[in-house]
Amino acid sequence: MTTELKAGLATLIAVVAIVLIAFFLWHSSRRKSATPKEDHKRIYELRIIYFFILTVGLAATLGATLQRLPYPSYRSNPAAAIIVKVTGSDWLWTFQILKEPQKGTYSKAKTYNRLILPSDQLVEFQVTSADVNHGFGLYNKAGVLLGQTQAMPGFVNRLYFHFPKPGTYYVLCLEYCGVGHQLMHAEINVK
């Protein structure tokens, strides 16, 4: 389904909901009830109908969308992920591959503003900062933000990402961190 189609569908649902609410308000304003007790009874009846519609709607939405949650446990095995430590500092990104289960030997050497990763594997970025807060933003070549987490001193935030095919990706700092903020630009080559 294209983005335009999704937007169109969402607009249609919103319009139908607004029309239904307007109709309900108009209809109920025309109704003259005899006593407050009768009103009370009718409100309780409506509440049961409303509860039923909400329950069915929410259950259907959950059933249709649960499989699409972007969490790794739903799609692949996090234990098999490549673990990359990412440290933001004024003003560069330092990468270190801590674990690469698919490879017997690999270099644990640190690289600066550059990282090489294999494609079609789950990657766990363990993101932290050596000084102030930075923002770890992962972009594709077209400049679309694919994932992000904050790089905070004293904390490790995890970002799971699966690079489906080879290509060049970029990491940009998403939080103004000082005069050299714009220099925090790293390249990830996925092979």
Ligand SMILES: [Cu+2]
């Ligand atoms: Cu920054």
